[in-house]
Every structure is written in structure tokens, then in C-alpha cells.
Amino acid sequence: MDGKGLGSGPLESVEPLAGGTQNLLLRFVRNGRTFILRRPPEHKRKNSDETMRREARVLGALADTDVPHPRLIAAEGDTDILGAAFYLMEPIDGFQATSGLPAFHASDPAVRRSMGFSFVDALLSLHAVDPATKNLDGFGKPDGYLERQVPRWQSQLESYNEMEGYPGPDLPYLAEIQAFLEANRPEPSPTGIIHGDYHLANVMFRPADGEIAAIVDWELATQGDPLIDLGLVVAFWPEADGAAGMMSIQPWDGFPAIDELVAHYDANSPRDLSSLDWYAVLACYKTGIILEGTHARAFAGKAPKEFGDLLHATTVGLFEKAGRIIGE
Template sequence: MSTEVNDDQAELAPVRAGEMLDWDRLESYLREQLPDLEGDFSVLQFPRGSANLTYQVTFGDRQLVVRRPPFGTIAAGAHDMAREYKVLSQLHTEFPRAPRALLHCADESVIGAEFFVNEYREGIVVWDRVPDSMSGFDNAGERIGLAVIDALADLHEVDPGKAGLSDLGRPEGYLDRQLRGWQRRWAAVEPEVDSPETAAVMREVAARLVKGQPRSQRSGIVHNDYKIDNCQFRPGDPDRVTAVFDWDMATTGDTLSDLGTLLNYWPDSTLDPDSDAAFIAVPGMHGLGLPPRAAVIDRYGRSSSLDLSDIAWYEALGCWKTSVILQQLYARYVRGQTTDARMGERGALIPPLARRALGLLS
């Protein structure tokens, strides 16, 4: 099995130590289930993701993507491979930016966990800088940002029934379940939190979210982790998102929760960079030249008839949920369930993000 990496493939790298799978078993299983696979088998890893383990497997000149949950204890309802497969096997018919899923395996004996396989799409993911192929465009960062917002607005226009996903979730009571479920997730990892003060802020945010919960206006497909680095572009084209990734938390519910999540990740040059109000979970994005949050809300509002006056509550919800996710990743590192050193740095991001959530609710 070859694990060479092309230097031009910035999104791919040799598989990290400690994240190897039973490649022989995987190869045999895939050749059996997808009989049109021919040629030599090789594996690379998409190394920049934080949670699910994602690999590019190649058979000759055909490339596929294999996704499985991370090693270690998994929070209830998290890293749901069956859900992600269900979404991606259907959604592409109504939302072409969703890569098509090809195969789901519930047999954990193959690679040690449930997993699924989807088509590989070649393109560029924007991380902490404008890609070289787009750097010559005027206002490239602003155009990237607007394209990300437009793709989200398009997703929220999809009729779940037409996409075969009317049974994906239970829209009624969505926000109630979100609040209860994420409180349970926090409780499961709070023992590993770095300070009692942070734990207290997180509990206070939860209480204020419950008290100030708005009435949901419309239900639709919710990605539940929508952000710039879950979007893919063609090289040289900053104006259209061509693919959206990471659908394992997707459901049907209050679509404004997705806009709140996106705002939670969004840097804003109009704010004091040293304030909690400006803090985001991926600080490297500040140099992208994205439009400010007010422009994000305005752009989304042009495609939506929804009242956006409560959007600060949804952004606080996004900050709080992201803090829980970061604590889950940090707890896995503290417990020795991952060898990825990046996870050990996640704990430091939680206090300012939690304080930002509290500020949005004040």
C-alpha cells in the first residue's frame, strides 16, 4: 500500500501515527461492496479535521472518501455515520453541493467502527488565508464570505420532502432538544474542564439560553456545523461554493441555528480584536478579509423572509455548542484517547468563547 503524498495536495497527508486502520481489511471490503474498483490501493488522510477521521482511498485512478468516528469515548448522538450517509445519499438530488454517499458499513469489525464512503471532490478549502489561486481577485475574501452565506441560504430553501429527508429529524421542539442534549454533552466532559470559573460561565450561558429561547419561525434542513472550512471552492473561483462537508449532525429544525453557528465562527474587523466579543474558535481566519457580521446577516436576510431580530441568541447558541465540542475534543486528549496534539490546545479556546456567548445574551 502506497502512502506517498503529492506536494500540490495541501489538503492531504500521510496518515497520522495512531490513526492507522486495518487497510487490508478495508481494501477487501470495498472491493467486495463496490465491484467496479480496479488498480492499486493507497491511502492518504485529510489531516485538518478535528473530530471524525477522514481518509482518501485510491484504487488505480479512482478516489473515494472514507469517514469514521474518532477513537475513544463518543458522546451520545455525536459522529453519527449512519445519519451522514443518509443525508449524503439523498440530499445531492436537491442540493448539488452535497457530495454523494455511496456505501455505509455498520460492521465495526472491518475498521473498528461504523463508517461510510462517499465520492471525492477535488477543490480548495479556505482555512487561514486566501488561496493563491484567488489572491489576484479584487475583494477575494469578501467574495469568499458572501459565497459561503449564499450556499447556506440555498440549503435552507431545500424542501426536505423533495430530497427524501422528511424523516431526518423532528422539527417540532428542535430548540428544546438542542438545549437539553448539549447540556448533557457538557455534563459528560465538564470534569476535564481547566477551571471552575469556565464551568460556571458555561452553566450560566445554558440557563440564559433556556430562559430567552425564541419561537422558531421555520423548519428546514440544518447542517449543524456550517462554517467556511466546511465549504469547498474551485481553484480561481471565489464566488461559488461547490461542496459542503461534515453532515454527521444534520437534521431538520430551526434553520436560523445554522446562521448562528456560522456567525460564531466569523471574524469581524469592526470589533476590538482583544475583546471576547471578537473571539472565534479559529482565530487564524482574521486575515481573510471577510465582510463583517452585520453584512453576513444582511446578505442572508436578502434571501430569507425570516425575522432576524433574535439572531444574537442563535449566535450565542452557536458559541456555547462550539465550546462544548471543543471541551469534548480536549477531554479526549486529557483522557489519552487521541494522539493528536492539536486537541490538547482546544481547552484554551473555551473560556473566551463562553464569555462571548454570555455577552451576546446580556
């Protein structure tokens, strides 16, 4: 930090932060300035360091945009300093709605309605960024992005059969979903920056109003068809009672219905949404397959059975939702 002109002296008020399930967050103060450090877990995965480098790169690319995001202070890709790549960012004055609403937001349905549209506005601002102007050459492989999706996730699902004791995927509409995705693949939307995991648990709202303070958790960001993100919104947006399998917000009344959010995106974007059902089905398929991996590992004794069963039930719900979309 000294070499980068980021103050001097000891680190003070050091504390870990909750919120990252795959990576670690640490807050500290130096010379009166607060920093947030993000790094991989102690037991790194094979691609942990490269994930940190990619996150820092995309946050740096967004610096002069309207996209609400954690502001990058500095990044270190070398693993010699902390044993892992890491970066420093500004703290966010905000809260995650899936962890509970403050009294101001919980007491006013109009504020919650604003939160819903702000959620889409933040995505619109990201999808309006032209990656060609942000020095993101080599950040992802946008060519053939949609064509690779079904074979890639089908292969991952088939790989779970190698797990000892796993009886194979017992998932509704599996064959129908795969056939639908292959037969109805659209022409890709113009290349943009994809967040890759855009849902209500990965945004922070401002305490004083219903606006987005920041989009967080950029580890799956890449270049490709941005409607991938909107498909995730459709797949994960809670139902009328606020429940949505992996996340829930209470109270839910006031939040816009998913049709209103899609109409809002459509009215403010030049992208063609006529094939949005395809992206929503893909989101259900992809996410369900990722979660099913924990179910398979549980059979092999590599994950808790209760957790595996819970994620399997979520996968079944996602596949059932995909089946409903196909049948509509």
C-alpha cells in the same frame, strides 16, 4: 465494490487524507476512477457507525439539490466488511481556507469578498431544501428541538463535575447566558436540514474563483430549526483582523463583515431573523460547553493540559462574546 458495479481490479494510489479530526478519509483509484472513503477511526466511539450511516443518508438526500456537497457514490452500513460502517464519495476539487489561501485568493480582496457571500449562499441552498421531500423520516427529532437545547447542554456541563480534579466551570456570564436563553427562546423557524457545525473550516472553496465547492463534515446534521446554523456563523465569523479563536484566515481584508452576511441571508430567505441574537448566544454556549469537556478531562489526566487550557481559553472567549451580544 464489484457487487455495486464500481469497477474491478486492485485499488491503486491509496493514500490517507488530512482534514477529518474524528473520522478517517482515504483516497484511492480503481479502473481510473478516484474514490474517497470515509469511515470511523480505528478506535470507534459508541455512535461511530451510526454517524457514518447518518452522514451517508443526508448526502444521498442532497443528490438532486443545488447544495454543494460531496457526491455520494455508495454506502455500506454493515460493519462486517471493514469492521465499521463506511461510504464512498466523489473527490472534491477545492481547498479549505483555514489551512491557507492559494495565491489567486490571497492576492485579491474582491475574490475574498466573493468567498464570504458564497459561504452564505451555500447555507441558503441547504436551508431551502424541504426534508419532507427527501425521505428523511426519523432523521433527527425536529419537534421540541429548541426547547431541548439549554437543558441538554446544561446537563452536559454539570456532568463534567464528575471528572476527578475538575474545580467546576469558571466561565463568565454563565448564569446570565442560561437565563437569557430560557427567557427569550423564539418560536422555531420552519423545519429544515441543519448542518450542525457550519463554519469556515467545514467548507471547501473552488481553486478558480470564490465559490464554494462543497460543504463537508456532516456528522452533526439533523432536522430542526436551520437558524441554528446561522447562529454558528455569527458566533464564529472572524473579527476584522481575521482572528476568531478556533480559526483564522489570512489575509482577511476583503471578506464581508458579519452584518453584511446576515443582511445577505435575510434578503434571500423567508425566515424571520428577528431573534438571531438568541441563536448566536446558543451557538457560543453550546460550543463552549463542548470544548470545556476537554478542559475537564485534562484535570483528570485524560487529555493534555496544554490542549485543555487552550480550549478553555476559547470557551471563555465564546462566553464573553455571548455576554456582549446579550448586552447590546
